[in-house]
Amino acid sequence: MNKGITRVAAGLLCGSLLLASGCAQVAPWQRGHLGSDVMSWDSNALKRSLDDHIHSSKEASSGGFGAAGGGCGCNG
Amino acid sequence: MSQQQKPLTAFAVLSAAAASMALPVADAQAEARPDERVISYRNSQYQEDDAPASRTFNGVTDRYSVNVHQLGFDTPIADDWYLTSELQYETMSGASPMQTYENSDGQSVLVMSGASIDDTRIDLKLAPTRYFEQGTVGGSVAISSENDYQSLAAGVNGSLALFNDMATLQGGVSLAHDTLSPTDPELSTARQQADGATKTTVSLFQGVSLVLNKDSALNLGLVATHSSGYLSDPYKTDDRRPDSRAMLALSSRYRHYLRWGPGQENGWHLDARWYQDDWSVRSQTLTTRLVSRWTGVHWRFELTPMLRYYRQSQAAFYGLEQTPDANNPHSSDARLSTYGALALGLSSELGWKAWSLSLDYQTYDASEGLALVGDTDKETPGLVDYQLFSLGVSYQY
Amino acid sequence: MVTREVIQEVAEGLWRCHFTALGGPCELHLGCDDRRLTQQAAAAVEAETRRIEAKYSRYQPDSVLSQLNARAGLACPIDAETHQLLNFAWLCFQQSDGLFDISSGVLQQAWDFRQPRLPEPQTLQPLLRRIGLERMQLQSDQVQIPADMELDLGGLGKEYAVDRAAAVCQQLGIRSGLIDFGGDIQVLGPKADGSPWLVAVRNPAQPDQPLAGLPVYQGGVASSGNYERGFDLDGRRYCHILNPRTGYPVDYWASVTVVSGSALLAGCLSTIAMLKQATALAWLQQQKQAFLAVTTDGRQHRWPDQPSVE
Missing domain, CATH: 3.10.520.10 (ApbE-like domains)
Structure with a gap:
């Protein structure tokens, strides 16, 4: 499992960096849209923390989307 | 104090402004430390639908309802430091399933905990972040306390902007240590065995955000988690799970900007997650949102419909035998069965100057049939459907 | 980026570099002993000038300025540099009692200076109503202008580019020289002999x-x-x-x-x-x-x- 994780992690890192260097450059001042609030990766912190908490306590999966699981007595 | 101040000349005013800008302005500014303080409060009502009476052994059908108070405070604490904090207090009451078994007619029968459980949980999280020119370094500590469960967690994380901010790498490690102390240990040997038992979780996270073009961006993430210790549920009958669990989740998030008219903008979000663990649970999650925002001079309004689909396949040791072999791992917990769930949500937020008011609704329906692929003919009455209603207010200064 | 600057040594240790940008001639007179450093400075200045031109030109549809104008009526996120420029423009507006106004560029629609003809009052009046920087809402990370407003940094952009060019030279250690972008000038420091x-x-x-x-x-x-x-x-x-x-x-x-x-x-x-x-x-x-x-x-x-x- 650990070897598998290392490989997947290395693959993801290399792949994404290749992808990044292959992307057309978007100048910082052309990124106005990307900085808009409607584009945020996460919804507001309180909403996100409760939604994650509920989903991970009702489902067998946890983690993903930039966060680790754990921290409550609701064994899934 | 009597001396009257001479009005500044235009030159004095303008040269002060020019002095602050004439020198190099870095054009590749990674994430900048936010300047504002934000206080927010949110109250949520979580209500599970009743369990189906026809499939309930002892006639107890009312399930969990939870009232959650969340208080958030975010503030700059030093030159390049920003602190986010959250205090959560929840009170829960209701019954939860103790066991599900298949009767001689092939129907699944749900045994609910007889007495209503009343518990409170208090949860505190602190996360300071240091902002650098090209990235961030942050830490987090969290403590969670319930009548029958204590959890301590800590972590570090960081981000690094590369290629003129075209790509941002993220990474983190977190560690959690939980201690169980089940209520009413005299009710079962499982509860007695679990008293004082611990569980340790280590989690590694790695991710990258990419600017695809001027209207879209992609984030990829990988989380590897390992838990060991007491992983069973002491409140359930014949619940014996392995004492370690290795989990891997791969996630991707896509954002696309759309504009339909002046003063109006939209972000289309598509999030996907693939998960698997060595209990042989596999799951797929797909979430989509459309954030629509209307902006005026002093006000803004945001409306976000959300659709989430989740499916999973059962753990290797999931089973519905009424008296399973005591030497093998076993659980009849519906959360380890094969099922699918559909959630629908609508969030709204109205902002006026520094204030904002939010109203959210979410409905969640889980069923065996929604698993779509690999569904079993076993009924799983222990699955929950719930509604979540939240009201929030926040102030920035 | 293709560099187009021309470099010649006009006297010992005095270099003249020339390129065309911002709609006119851009000249650097640099006092420097090192040809390679001079070349490096000229290339860096040209790159910086073209960056500013691409970012704030109102003739380029994807410049920040054109995007702000296209998104008029909407709060637009802006970076620190744009905030500083708009804030400077705002201070100029305030200090001139509203005479220096970067929203007055719309008047060019009524005045065609290639022909000696005065505009009709009925063309001028509706344009005047669109002017007035007091209606701009500027914050450190966003700006909002009314839907009918149009900003033009023509009155500040070239001067700003000259100052940035001077900063680029200073960063490379060049202390003597003069930068001249079509009559807008910044003197880095006196000539090599101190004059x-x-x-x-x-x-x-x-x-x-x-x-x-x-x-x-x-x-x-x-x-x-x-x-x-x-x-x-x-x-x-x-x-x-x-x-x-x-x-x-x-x-x-x-x-x-x-x-x-x-x-x-x-x-x-x-x-x-x-x-x-x-x-x-x-x-x-x-x-x-x-x-x-x-x-x-x-x-x-x-x-x-x-x-x-x-």
Whole structure:
């Protein structure tokens, strides 16, 4: 499992960096849209923390989307 | 104090402004430390639908309802430091399933905990972040306390902007240590065995955000988690799970900007997650949102419909035998069965100057049939459907 | 990026570099012993100038400025640099009692300076109603302008580019030199022998003749004049510097030249002086910055009294 994780992690890192260097450059001042609030990766912190908490306590999966699981007595 | 101040000349005013800008302005500014303080409060009502009476052994059908108070405070604490904090207090009451078994007619029968459980949980999280020119370094500590469960967690994380901010790498490690102390240990040997038992979780996270073009961006993430210790549920009958669990989740998030008219903008979000663990649970999650925002001079309004689909396949040791072999791992917990769930949500937020008011609704329906692929003919009455209603207010200064 | 700057050594340790950007000639006169460093500086200055041009040109549809204008009516996220420029423009507006207004560019739609013809009042009136920077809502990370407003950084962009070019040279360690982007000038530092640079001021009556030479050791020089663009009609000069309240050209000064800490400061002070008409003289004197102003009837005013070499 650990070897598998290392490989997947290395693959993801290399792949994404290749992808990044292959992307057309978007100048910082052309990124106005990307900085808009409607584009945020996460919804507001309180909403996100409760939604994650509920989903991970009702489902067998946890983690993903930039966060680790754990921290409550609701064994899934 | 009597001396009257001479009005500044235009030159004095303008040269002060020019002095602050004439020198190099870095054009590749990674994430900048936010300047504002934000206080927010949110109250949520979580209500599970009743369990189906026809499939309930002892006639107890009312399930969990939870009232959650969340208080958030975010503030700059030093030159390049920003602190986010959250205090959560929840009170829960209701019954939860103790066991599900298949009767001689092939129907699944749900045994609910007889007495209503009343518990409170208090949860505190602190996360300071240091902002650098090209990235961030942050830490987090969290403590969670319930009548029958204590959890301590800590972590570090960081981000690094590369290629003129075209790509941002993220990474983190977190560690959690939980201690169980089940209520009413005299009710079962499982509860007695679990008293004082611990569980340790280590989690590694790695991710990258990419600017695809001027209207879209992609984030990829990988989380590897390992838990060991007491992983069973002491409140359930014949619940014996392995004492370690290795989990891997791969996630991707896509954002696309759309504009339909002046003063109006939209972000289309598509999030996907693939998960698997060595209990042989596999799951797929797909979430989509459309954030629509209307902006005026002093006000803004945001409306976000959300659709989430989740499916999973059962753990290797999931089973519905009424008296399973005591030497093998076993659980009849519906959360380890094969099922699918559909959630629908609508969030709204109205902002006026520094204030904002939010109203959210979410409905969640889980069923065996929604698993779509690999569904079993076993009924799983222990699955929950719930509604979540939240009201929030926040102030920035 | 293709560099197009031309470099020649005009005297020992004095280099002249030339390229075209921002709609005109851009010249660097650098005092430096090292050819490679000079080349590096010229390339870096050109790259920085083109960056600013691409970011703030109103002729390029994907520039930040064009995007702000296209998104008029909507709060737009802006970066620190854009905030600083807009904030500077706002201060100019405030300090000039509303005369220096980066939203007054719409008046160009009524004035075509290639033909000696006055605009009809009915074309001018609706344009005047669209002007007024007081309606801009500027915050550190976002700006919102009314849907009918259009911003034009033409009055500040070139001066800002000169100052940035000077900063680029200074970062590379070049301390002696002069940067001249079409008459907007920043002096990095005195010549190698310690003598000042002599900056020629045009004679507004005969723009190809110098009126005076200003010795400058360090700082910015900018002129604003009625000779740059405009036409003559019935014995009157109609120039491109327009009063945002009347929509008509100013006519008191033929040119105002200011020497100040940077090209940006010199540029905005000289333009505000042109717009302030007759009241500009007292105002300029209060600023305690060296200036040379010439009225349309040829009278010269200067401070300090002997700053120039005739």
